[in-house]
Amino acid sequence: MSRKSNATSTAKVTKIKNDKIEKMSSKDAAYESLGPEVLTKMHRLMVLNRLMEERLIKMSKGGEGFFWIGGPGEEAFSIPLGLLSKKGQGLDYDYFHLHYRSSGIALALGADPIDTIRQMRTTVTDPYSRGRNFVNHYAIPEWNIMPIAPTIETQYSTCVGSAIAQKRHGGTGITIVTGGDAGTAEGDFHTALVWANRPINPLPCLIIVINNSYGISTPWEGQHGEGDISNWAKAFEGMPGKTINGNDPIESYIAIQEAMEHCRTQRSPYLLEAKTSRLHGHSSSSGANRVDEPDCIKMFEEELSKRKILKADVFKKHWEECKKEIDDAYAKVKQEPYPEPEDIWKGIFTEGLDDDYPTSGGSF
């Protein structure tokens, strides 16, 4: 397998040299290769993501918005994924078919937290859905982020489409799909596996499962006998499958890079399972209170300190700066308008509605 990739991250993250990794302990090499600049950037984004999610939870509890669902605890995986992606619009760039815990991916690609806060508050300024959808349901055509649905599984079916288009198109753009462990029981997950592995046309599709061990309140281990979810890869000749510790940003970075390079260069799929924490439960429906699970940011800070790469004052600065950024954004959003009643008629058909389209909701 070729180790080279033409892919370039628009986030300008230093690429880890794989040959170097092979010669050294991969993690040591990765820390060294990424260097303080990238590691600082990763840490800051993780903190920004965490503080944004905490603000969203607070808004949900305080009645400034409704349902909350998101990805606190997944930052160590989602931030590297966003940073390593090929960002842009069209078939030459990566397509994202994401689920509702993907705020870190969006922020790492460059999304502004204020827009997610707008979606939480259901303001008309929400660029992702104009106040229509739950929070963390992104749709960013400029970066190929396809509309996120509150369903847990449909993205595993839609990902097949952009991957087919990219396979036909050529180049190094790939399709990335994410979902949770519980959703892999749905047929759509198996749709993604089967369609991405058709011998007649394998697809450049990075199939990701983020395993936080729960489907809402139901533990994974009582429902699934397949062991690691990545075991499904064994059924498909030529598709690598791997399970990693998604709470470790460097392990995630290395694994995502390897998986992406496979998809970009081989134009065929890769199944990657990342085990992560779920720090605030499933959603606001279960209270969204902080639970006692490993915190990837805390562990990353300990590691960076231990390795003497970054000092505590840098962490403190990030937490303070990001808190101010989120606070300022929140204050701004509070002044922004909600949709007008007439807004419900916008976006039903691309060309708008005919005068005779029924709009009264019955006889009155």
Next chain:
Amino acid sequence: MANMAQAIRMAIHYGEKHLGVKEVFGEDVGPPLGGVFTATQGLETAWNSPLDERGIIGAAIGLGWAGSRPVAEIQFVDYIFNVIDMLKLAGNSLWCSGGRMPCPMVVMTPTGSGIHGSIYHSHSFDSIASKIHGMKVVCPSTPLDAYGLMISAIKDDNPVLFMKPKALLRAKGKELIPGEPADEKELKKMIDAPVGDRSKWKPKWPDLKDPGIEIGKAKIAKAGTDATVITHGRMAPICLKVAQEFEEKGVGNIEVVDIRTLVPYDWKTIKTSIQKTGRVVFINEETEISNFGEHLFRRTIDEMFYELEVAPKLLAGKAVPGIGLSPVLEYNSVPQVKEVEHAFTQLLGEAA
């Protein structure tokens, strides 16, 4: 004249040649079969998918979002029920994204009864389809309309469900498709795959044109003055034939409105006709509980109650779980010629 399967094939070929269609897929859609009704036979970009309806619609949505113009097939509409949430996703993606993510795609599927298809090859889907808001729904009844509407569906920036009345797929048209040779034997020679080994066969497509049949426009299949029938799909040619016979016999002059598009339906044409005649029956083969015709019926009452000569009527399928295989069961489940004759007689005979 081309039959409807040939007409659809020619329209998709037009799409491949002129409209950027690069993916035509579904179960048995590619070679060697070219679709169970041959509607995709010989198409350059047609391919066989896994037997997975959710994958088919998912792929179509993903292709549409990625700027492609896919034409996907669900082999029978009876098998579309397990993708309803996928259709919902296609229909709502523009709206949910605040108007930013259109989903251009065509899903075609044979619908309705009439081929002794029993419980899982006879279903109608009209009212359920009409509830997937944001998705357009068409159902032609002639080869020319099927041809024109398929081209319009491919051009449309919204998802379009293209329902093919399976009883009509082999029925020949009475109007020439623009570019179609006048001799149907010549057409058959050009675009129908030979029996036996067809691995080396390639169709020779006529030089086709777009007739410009718009989605959302009904057709007056027969003008009339005494009563109106609002219909579509398999029931349209039956209604037309009975209406012609009634006129010939001097029983009454019925206007036949073939709506062709269910969503967004052509209310102007429907309303104008009902206002003209004052009598209307809505005829389709879907079961009667929450029937699509009932919506038009309600709107007719809301907007034209005092202009009607007699109460509006509905002729629909019986509300039973399936269509039985025995012809006795099928013919007593969905409207046939004699029920249409009865409906017309009642409609014309009722005192104003």
